Amino acid sequence: xxxxxxxxxxxxxxxxxxxxxxxxxxxxxxxxxxxxxxxxxxxxxxxxxxxxxxxxxxxxxxxxxxxxxxxxxxxxxxxxxxxxxxxxxxxxxxxxxxxxxxxxxxxxxxxxxxxxxxxxxxxxxxxxxxxxxxxxxxxxxxxxxxxxxxxxxxxxxxxxxxxxxxxxxxxxxxxxxxxxxxxxxxxxxxxxxxxxxxxxxxxxxxxxxxxxxxxxxxxxxxxxxxxxxxxxxxxxxxxxxxxxxxxxxxxxxxxxxxxxxxxxxxxxxxxxxxxxxxxxxxxxxxxxxxxxxxxxxxxxxxxxxxxxxxxxxxxxxxxxxxxxxxxxxxxxxxxxxxxxxxxxxxxxxxxxxxxxxxxxxxxxxxxxxxxxxxxxxxxxxxxxxxxxxxxxxxxxxxxxxxxxxxxxxxxxxxxxxxxxxxxxxxxxxxxxxxxxxxxxxxxxxxxxxxxxxxxxxxxxxxxxxxxxxxxxxxxxxxxxxxxxxxxxxxxxxxxxxxxxxxxxxxxxxxxxxxxxxxxxxxxxxxxxxxxxxxxxxxxxxxxxxxxxxxxx
Numbered sequence: 001x002x003x004x005x006x007x008x009x010x011x012x013x014x015x016x017x018x019x020x021x022x023x024x025x026x027x028x029x030x031x032x033x034x035x036x037x038x039x040x041x042x043x044x045x046x047x048x049x050x051x052x053x054x055x056x057x058x059x060x061x062x063x064x065x066x067x068x069x070x071x072x073x074x075x076x077x078x079x080x081x082x083x084x085x086x087x088x089x090x091x092x093x094x095x096x097x098x099x100x101x102x103x104x105x106x107x108x109x110x111x112x113x114x115x116x117x118x119x120x121x122x123x124x125x126x127x128x129x130x131x132x133x134x135x136x137x138x139x140x141x142x143x144x145x146x147x148x149x150x151x152x153x154x155x156x157x158x159x160x161x162x163x164x165x166x167x168x169x170x171x172x173x174x175x176x177x178x179x180x181x182x183x184x185x186x187x188x189x190x191x192x193x194x195x196x197x198x199x200x201x202x203x204x205x206x207x208x209x210x211x212x213x214x215x216x217x218x219x220x221x222x223x224x225x226x227x228x229x230x231x232x233x234x235x236x237x238x239x240x241x242x243x244x245x246x247x248x249x250x251x252x253x254x255x256x257x258x259x260x261x262x263x264x265x266x267x268x269x270x271x272x273x274x275x276x277x278x279x280x281x282x283x284x285x286x287x288x289x290x291x292x293x294x295x296x297x298x299x300x301x302x303x304x305x306x307x308x309x310x311x312x313x314x315x316x317x318x319x320x321x322x323x324x325x326x327x328x329x330x331x332x333x334x335x336x337x338x339x340x341x342x343x344x345x346x347x348x349x350x351x352x353x354x355x356x357x358x359x360x361x362x363x364x365x366x367x368x369x370x371x372x373x374x375x376x377x378x379x380x381x382x383x384x385x386x387x388x389x390x391x392x393x394x395x396x397x398x399x400x401x402x403x404x405x406x407x408x409x410x411x412x413x414x415x416x417x418x419x420x421x422x423x424x425x426x427x428x429x430x431x432x433x434x435x436x437x438x439x440x441x442x443x444x445x446x447x448x449x450x451x452x453x454x455x456x457x458x459x460x461x462x463x464x465x466x467x468x469x470x471x472x473x474x475x476x477x478x479x480x481x482x483x484x485x486x487x488x489x490x491x492x493x494x495x496x497x498x499x500x501x502x503x504x505x506x507x508x509x510x511x512x513x514x515x516x517x518x519x520x521x522x523x524x525x526x527x528x529x530x531x532x533x534x535x536x537x538x539x540x541x542x543x544x545x546x547x548x549x550x551x552x
């Protein structure tokens with residue numbers, strides 16, 4: 001297989017006063033347009049993130065990565081790769097995880113100068129995403145989202161922020177209300193900082209009823225008032241239906257499903273290895289960027305620039321070599337995709353002024369098992385207040401304590417059931433639309449609340465606040481958990497405009513670095529999905545509560 005070699009070249013020096021050139025991308029109805037000339041915009045891009053470390057096991061059924069490298073903070077890597085991306089002919093990349101504390105000026109300005117937009121996932125692996133089976137929309141996630149947006153708000157070439165990737169599956173759609181709540185609060189935050197970036201979601205492909213139900217739910221209006229505040233702007237489908245040199249009719253059923261969709265849609269991943277395990281011809285590109293698909297879809301992102309493994313298949317079009325990974329070698333997949341992309345001629349219709357604004361109808365009754373009652377906006381100050389008033393608190397250990405959180409939650413909820421207590425205040429159920437008043441708080445506060453409930457219901461005996469050494473007692477705290485909740489959160493169902501955590505601002509140039517670390521994800525087909533690693537320990541909680549969806 002003949003490869004192309006690209007040597008490392010120095011990145012042009014950039015400063016915080018860099019002039020950006022790319023026009024904003026806006027949505028009108030179901031189409032994307034460039035703000036400078038109102039021409040149609042299509043995503044012609046590629047997934048751009050190295051796959052993180054994957055530790056297989058029963059607690060990681062989808063083989064999610066537990067680490068990531070922040071490609072957009074690696075200025076040397078961007079200097080190496082951007083000429084290759086230009087040769088490929090892309091106008092967009094998708095990054096699955098970033099470290100908001102690092103500086104991204106060099107990469108983002110270089111991408112901008114190269115005419116490349118960024119679709120950025122706000123999620124991180126482990127606890128940094130809305131969980132598939134035990135979902136919550138909580139203060140830690142909201143803070144993570146707003147912190148990342150704040151860090152990237154200076155870059156006009158951010159096309160969209162994804163609030164989730166493959167969170168919903170054919171067998172688990174109860175997380176859908178949490179995605180809509182995340183969309184609502186992310187949109188309110190973007191408006192508050194005068195950002196015009198779009199909000200997207202990347203969906204796993206599946207049966208027609210599931211696929212259509214998810215798409216319709218994420219763009220519906222639960223209030224039945226025609227309001228789009230909870231709707232995404234950009235529906236992404238991770239679609240691998242096209243195999244080898246398939247027929248253009250491959251997409252006929254899919255086109256029929258989305259023919260009347262109310263917001264923009266595109267392929268957030270494409271490029272099957274299932275039927276063509278050798279070299280991918282990428283013949284779907286000619287169909288995706290031509291009528292009738294251009295009437296419905298706005299392009300797509302090929303998977304993947306870097307090597308990635310998913311479902312036993314090897315993806316990737318570029319490999320790195322050299323003592324500092326300074327050389328990139330591309331394969332025949334890359335050459336074929338570059339050839340296909342070079343032949344694309346964007347269809348510039350319909351015109352922007354001829355397109356009607358989106359209408360947001362009632363939510364679907366089939367395809368998803370999800371309530372139209374959404375979780376509230378997580379209340380940072382209220383949850384912090386509750387945490388400070390609790391008597392029995394989780395003793396946070398060093399390192400990754402996700403597994404122990406799940407185990408202890410199951411333990412304390414079982415103990416509460418034995419003393420006529422309940423974990424209802426920390427539970428959240430997207431199917432019924434019932435959300436406990438403390439479910440919006442971070443996992444540590446939720447567990448501490450349950451610990452304190454048990455301590456209070458057992459006559460406040462010191463022995464009741466131990467939990468095998470995982471709890472610490474503040475004897476000076478006299479409030480019951482219920483009293484603390486009442487004093488701190490007057491309206492647990494409140495919807496508000498969030499703000500970034502105190503002290504958060506776009507990082508200075510001195511914060512630049514060569515990549516992220518633990519607690520993040522690597523992108524990919526399957527590899528970028530949401531965390532489900534704690535399912536095993538959480539089953540205990542579900543049994544204790546008689547089916548109530550518990551969250552960590």
